[in-house]
Structures are given as structure tokens and as C-alpha cells.
Amino acid sequence: MSHFLYKNKNLFCENVDVRDIAEKYGTPSYVYSKKTLEENFESYFNAFEKNQGLICFSVKSLSNISVLKLLNEKGSGFDIVSGGELERAIHAGANPKKIIFTGIAKSNEEITAGIKRNILAFNIESEAEMHRIEKLAAAENKVVDVAIRFNPEIDSGGHEYIKTGRKKDKFGILLDEILSLAEHISNSSFLKLIGLSCHIGSQIINLNDFKTTAQYIKKLAQEVNKMGVDLEFLDLGGGLGISYSNTDSPTPKDLIAIIEEELSDRSEKIILEPGRSISGNAAIMLTSVEYIKGKYLIVDAGMNDLIRPALYKAKHNILNAKKSDSVSEEWTIVGPICESSDVLAKDFKINASEGDLLAVETVGAYGHVMSSNYNTRRKPPEILVEGSNFKIIRQRETYKDLLRNEIELNA
Ligand SMILES: Cc1ncc(COP(=O)(O)O)c(C=O)c1O
Structure with missing residues (x-):
């Protein structure tokens, strides 16, 4: 049985509404059951x-x-x-x-x-x-x-x-x-x-x-x-x-x-x-819709956060954290990275609008471990859900983290 299920049209990981996690730790973020x-x-x-x-x-x-x-x-x-x-x-x-x-x-x-x-x-x-x-x-x-x-x-x-x-x-x-x-x-x-x-x-x-x-x-x-x-x-x-x-x-x-x-x-x-x-099926990645541009649904998670679609042409199912009864539209879901390969899903049917929270399924394996700082982006946090509780098990990187190991020429 999956532990990522809708309850009253809201997506839950075990007994936690994933919107509560996004509210506390932001997006993109990885959530494990x-x-x-x-x-x-x-x-x-x-x-x-x-x-x-x-x-x-x-x-x-x-x-x-x-x-x-x-x-x-x-x-x-x-x-x-x-x-x-x-x-x-x-x-x-x-x-x-x-x-x-x-x-x-x-x-x-x-x-x-x-x-x-x-x-x-x-x-x-x-x-x-x-x-x-x-x-x-x-x-x-x-x-x-x-x-x-x-x-x-x-x-x-x-x-x-x-x-x-x-x-x-x-x-x-x-x-x-x-x-x-x-x-x-x-x-x-x-x-x-x-x-x-x-x-x-x-x-x-x-x-x-x-x-x-x-x-x-x-x-x-x-x-x-x-x-x-x-x-x-x-x-x-x-x-x-x-x-x-x-x-x-x-x-x-x-x-x-x-x-x-x-x-x-x-x-x-x-x-x-x-x-x-x-x-593999123990995690979702939460991502927010930043903008809509024609047929593009532009989200805040890029190929630096989840590279599987770009690298392996992997197909991940994507859910809206709030289920809606209105008709789904077909979107190309893309991230912020300056590469045309930064496509999370192509011709994907989902109901979504600006500001919505989405969940990319089955990202526990070769997900966060393959994330990178490309485009000087911070690696996302990881959160572990246990029943009705959730705990951060890796912080989102800070901009300071990204600069830490560099040695400036005139330092
Ligand atoms: C030597 C070895 N063992 C185990 C694994 C795990 O494979 P999987 O995640 O497909 O179970 C890999 C992954 O490629 C591997 O290279």
C-alpha cells in the first residue's frame, strides 16, 4: 500500500498533509515516508x-x-x-x-x-x-x-x-x-x-x-x-x-x-x-508552480534537483497536492535551469495554476543523491515523515554553503 495518498482531496505522506511540510520548509524539497x-x-x-x-x-x-x-x-x-x-x-x-x-x-x-x-x-x-x-x-x-x-x-x-x-x-x-x-x-x-x-x-x-x-x-x-x-x-x-x-x-x-x-x-x-x-517509491519531491507561459508550467525544481528525466528520459508521475475535479490540461512541465533539457515532464495532463504545490512521485532512488549546484542553486532539503510527525533530515543549503570552499584570488 502506498503511503502517499489523498485524504479529502489533500495529498498526505502517511498522516501528514504535504502542504504543511511545504509551508515549513519551502520548495523544492524531498519528502520521505x-x-x-x-x-x-x-x-x-x-x-x-x-x-x-x-x-x-x-x-x-x-x-x-x-x-x-x-x-x-x-x-x-x-x-x-x-x-x-x-x-x-x-x-x-x-x-x-x-x-x-x-x-x-x-x-x-x-x-x-x-x-x-x-x-x-x-x-x-x-x-x-x-x-x-x-x-x-x-x-x-x-x-x-x-x-x-x-x-x-x-x-x-x-x-x-x-x-x-x-x-x-x-x-x-x-x-x-x-x-x-x-x-x-x-x-x-x-x-x-x-x-x-x-x-x-x-x-x-x-x-x-x-x-x-x-x-x-x-x-x-x-x-x-x-x-x-x-x-x-x-x-x-x-x-x-x-x-x-x-x-x-x-x-x-x-x-x-x-x-x-x-x-x-x-x-x-x-x-x-x-x-x-x-x-524509489519512498519519496516525493515537492515543487511549486512559479509561472504559466503558454503551454509551459514553470516550476521551481530544476534538473539540478532531479536529473532523472533529463539524464535517463525517466517518466515520473506528478500530482497536485490539492486534487481538483476540473478538467486537466496538457502541459510541458519545466524547471528554472538554463538548458532545454530541463523538462520534468512532457505533454503531461494535470490540473494546475500559478502558486499550486505539485508532488513528483517515486524520486527516492537516484533523486537527491544526484542533485547538484548547477546554476548556483542550493540543494533541496530532505524531510522524513513518521506517522503524524515530520523531521528535517537535511537542511536546504544556504548561499554561504555554496561559496564556502572557494578561494578568491585576492584573499
Ligand atoms: C554494484 C551495484 N549494486 C547495486 C546497485 C543498486 O541497483 P538498484 O538501485 O537498481 O537496485 C547498483 C546500482 O547501479 C550497483 O552499481
């Missing part, structure tokens, strides 16, 4: 029936520390892709032994930070990275746990920019190179191979792609076992798609049932790294 985040996490956590599972929430999709804290309290681990995300997760109280470090360009500094924190594992993405981690592990005189991220050579994902599992993509290690890396690691004094991992893309609706990936991971695990190496986990990444326009999408239960069926004879823990399917 705590209940939605928790329910989405639980739908993964409770879905394992046969295998042991660990959910490592993908921090990149929504990295606010308060959100990480509440997921941590629910038992979540974290999938991180940078030293900054490591710091965030630790700051939120994460158990390092539930942190997986992925990413193709991990720097010396980031690897050493992960080693010092004793994280669960690094997902190795290339032979060169394997050697780098080995060298840094030796410098710290530690045996470091690693997994090999393989590239399953599968074309899956919602948009060209979020496909990651094709042979030509920059991610992971090709199937025919994995065993030689596994061999090297098994003979290393400073690396220990404890898992296999992959992530085939994002916004995946076809569960058959996960089935094929599970088949690959099982086959690879069998090959690695033949080398005398026992693995602790098999990590199938994130990627489960969600509904952006009231269409059907598979559930975590559907996904986990398929994976468990394929891996029923494996004893390793199954790790998943969901982002969007936990955070």
Missing part, C-alpha cells in the same frame, strides 16, 4: 525461505545518514562504491562486517580505508585491482577478504546508461578470466576469496535475467570449489525494477524465490544489493 522504507526493506528481509540472506542496501541510491540509520536498525548491511559512502555507512552505525565495497576505480586511499575498517569484502572488478588490494593488504599486514565481481554478459536494465552486465560494459570480470583470478587469490598470503558477485543493471523487470545470472554464479561457484576454495557468499547485486507509472513490477519475494530455486543446493549466504526497490 519512513514506513515505506521500512516496509520495502522488510519485504526483502522476510522473503528468504531456504537460504540465509543478507541485504546490503545500495547507498548510492539514497545516502542520507538518517535513512541509513533506520535501515541499519532494521538489520541492513550496505553496498558502497566510494570512501565517502564508507564514511556515511560507518557514521550511520553500520557493522563493517555487513559492508560490501564495489566499484571499478577504488583508489589506494579507499582500499586502505576499507581494509582498516575490516569490511566484509571488496568486490574485485579487474585483475589490476586484485594486485592493488593484495599490495595494500600486505602493507597493512592483513589478510583481506575479497569476492570476484563477474560480468555475466547479459543485456539487462531499463536504460542504456544503467545497463552494467554486457560484455562491452566496464564492470566486472569476464567469465573466461575469473578462474585465473580465483587461482591467484587462492595462492595469495594476503587475499582470501570468500565470495562471487555480480550486478547486471538497474530497473530490471524481467526476472529471467536474474535466473540466468543465478545459474552462472552457481556454475562458477562449483568451478571455484573444485580448486579447493569454499565460499561464504554469493552476491547477486541489485537491480530489481519498480513501477513508475502504476504498471506491475516484480516483488522482492518473486526475485528471491527464483534465486533460491536456482541455488537450492548451495550453502553459501545469498547477498543482494537493492537500492531503487527499497528507496
Whole structure:
């Protein structure tokens, strides 16, 4: 059940009228439903029936520390892709032994930070990275746990920019190179191979792609076992798609049932790294109509606040915070940024006039985290709703914040 619903024609997040939030914190602003985040996490956590599972929430999709804290309290681990995300997760109280470090360009500094924190594992993405981690592990005189991220050579994902599992993509290690890396690691004094991992893309609706990936991971695990190496986990990444326009999408239960069926004879823990399917439908972005100009509805949120429509041609549903019975008109909804790509929605039917408050739905994932200061605009605040209460969990930036790190020539 959605926790963003109209009550008496006014849009509510849980038990809070979103107009009260806009009045207190202004627009544009991101509003999260705590209940939605928790329910989405639980739908993964409770879905394992046969295998042991660990959910490592993908921090990149929504990295606010308060959100990480509440997921941590629910038992979540974290999938991180940078030293900054490591710091965030630790700051939120994460158990390092539930942190997986992925990413193709991990720097010396980031690897050493992960080693010092004793994280669960690094997902190795290339032979060169394997050697780098080995060298840094030796410098710290530690045996470091690693997994090999393989590239399953599968074309899956919602948009060209979020496909990651094709042979030509920059991610992971090709199937025919994995065993030689596994061999090297098994003979290393400073690396220990404890898992296999992959992530085939994002916004995946076809569960058959996960089935094929599970088949690959099982086959690879069998090959690695033949080398005398026992693995602790098999990590199938994130990627489960969600509904952006009231269409059907598979559930975590559907996904986990398929994976468990394929891996029923494996004893390793199954790790998943969901982002969007936990955070996506947990937020709306509030924005006000500034002006009407012909067919343009000009709002105060730009592509710097939500880049998904401009970057991925993503379509988000948009609601008026006050429902009206009059006939909707077709608008092109645009923001203030000086780019023609700053279009929130094209030919979109909605009833709206100057000064109205609108809510852009399903912006919890890859929303605020991808916001920027382009056009020297302040990043929007984030507000968390819990029942009848709401709390600010990130302030709107100030103009002072925007100038803080600059050093003037004549200073
Ligand atoms: C390695 C890895 N794991 C997990 C995720 C999360 O994906 P999603 O938000 O589609 O679940 C991503 C996102 O692209 C990723 O790159």
C-alpha cells in the first residue's frame, strides 16, 4: 500500500498533509515516508525461505545518514562504491562486517580505508585491482577478504546508461578470466576469496535475467570449489525494477524465490544489493508552480534537483497536492535551469495554476543523491515523515554553503 495518498482531496505522506511540510520548509524539497522504507526493506528481509540472506542496501541510491540509520536498525548491511559512502555507512552505525565495497576505480586511499575498517569484502572488478588490494593488504599486514565481481554478459536494465552486465560494459570480470583470478587469490598470503558477485543493471523487470545470472554464479561457484576454495557468499547485486507509472513490477519475494530455486543446493549466504526497490517509491519531491507561459508550467525544481528525466528520459508521475475535479490540461512541465533539457515532464495532463504545490512521485532512488549546484542553486532539503510527525533530515543549503570552499584570488 502506498503511503502517499489523498485524504479529502489533500495529498498526505502517511498522516501528514504535504502542504504543511511545504509551508515549513519551502520548495523544492524531498519528502520521505519512513514506513515505506521500512516496509520495502522488510519485504526483502522476510522473503528468504531456504537460504540465509543478507541485504546490503545500495547507498548510492539514497545516502542520507538518517535513512541509513533506520535501515541499519532494521538489520541492513550496505553496498558502497566510494570512501565517502564508507564514511556515511560507518557514521550511520553500520557493522563493517555487513559492508560490501564495489566499484571499478577504488583508489589506494579507499582500499586502505576499507581494509582498516575490516569490511566484509571488496568486490574485485579487474585483475589490476586484485594486485592493488593484495599490495595494500600486505602493507597493512592483513589478510583481506575479497569476492570476484563477474560480468555475466547479459543485456539487462531499463536504460542504456544503467545497463552494467554486457560484455562491452566496464564492470566486472569476464567469465573466461575469473578462474585465473580465483587461482591467484587462492595462492595469495594476503587475499582470501570468500565470495562471487555480480550486478547486471538497474530497473530490471524481467526476472529471467536474474535466473540466468543465478545459474552462472552457481556454475562458477562449483568451478571455484573444485580448486579447493569454499565460499561464504554469493552476491547477486541489485537491480530489481519498480513501477513508475502504476504498471506491475516484480516483488522482492518473486526475485528471491527464483534465486533460491536456482541455488537450492548451495550453502553459501545469498547477498543482494537493492537500492531503487527499497528507496524509489519512498519519496516525493515537492515543487511549486512559479509561472504559466503558454503551454509551459514553470516550476521551481530544476534538473539540478532531479536529473532523472533529463539524464535517463525517466517518466515520473506528478500530482497536485490539492486534487481538483476540473478538467486537466496538457502541459510541458519545466524547471528554472538554463538548458532545454530541463523538462520534468512532457505533454503531461494535470490540473494546475500559478502558486499550486505539485508532488513528483517515486524520486527516492537516484533523486537527491544526484542533485547538484548547477546554476548556483542550493540543494533541496530532505524531510522524513513518521506517522503524524515530520523531521528535517537535511537542511536546504544556504548561499554561504555554496561559496564556502572557494578561494578568491585576492584573499
Ligand atoms: C554494484 C551495484 N549494486 C547495486 C546497485 C543498486 O541497483 P538498484 O538501485 O537498481 O537496485 C547498483 C546500482 O547501479 C550497483 O552499481
